[in-house]
Amino acid sequence: xxxxxxxxxxxxxxxxxxxVYVVAYAYLDRLRRGDAGVRVVRANAQRLLTAAxxxxxxxxxxxxxxNSYFAAVGGLTAAExxxxxxxxxxxxxxxxxxxxxxxxxxxRHLEREVSHGGGYRxxxxxxxxxxxxxxxxxxxxxHRRAAAA
Numbered sequence: 001x002x003x004x005x006x007x008x009x010x011x012x013x014x015x016x017x018x019x020v021y022v023v024a025y026a027y028l029d030r031l032r033r034g035d036a037g038v039r040v041v042r043a044n045a046q047r048l049l050t051a052a053x054x055x056x057x058x059x060x061x062x063x064x065x066x067n068s069y070f071a072a073v074g075g076l077t078a079a080e081x082x083x084x085x086x087x088x089x090x091x092x093x094x095x096x097x098x099x100x101x102x103x104x105x106x107x108r109h110l111e112r113e114v115s116h117g118g119g120y121r122x123x124x125x126x127x128x129x130x131x132x133x134x135x136x137x138x139x140x141x142x143h144r145r146a147a148a149a
Contacts, residue, residue: 006046013073014065016057022106023060024052026098029106031091038091050074050081051088059096 001009007021028048031038040048054070071081089096098106 001046003045003049006049010050010053010073014053014057014070016053017061019103020053020056020060022103022110023056023098024049025110026102026106027052027056027088027092027096030095034091046074047076047084048088050076051084054081054085055088055092055096 010016028040031048032040038048050070050073053074054067057064057070066078067081067085068078071078074081076084
């Protein structure tokens, strides 16, 4: 099955928000660029994608399907996906937050990839929720300065 068909299948059956796919993409890019030595290749792409979508869904959304449901959509057993989830979390070193600026960057990239004339825009409802610690500290300092003035 092609990755496009795989993602269409996930989209049809998993019913996760577009933000989950953006965050999962950010996770996979972190793994690819990081020190973990993870290479996304045809042999592991669907497994990694399933784990990334599962973890992103749990991090981003309030309500989630069970692992067994995600496993069925991804073509895995529940035990296999649970083990993959744990491995994925350790590979990510449990750093799952995605800054608003990084989230926007991935949104723009995905929009360029899929919008060849279609004008597709990834929803950005999470921008306020996905704020880096540095951005939050800068905002707090700005508020303190404004209050002191």
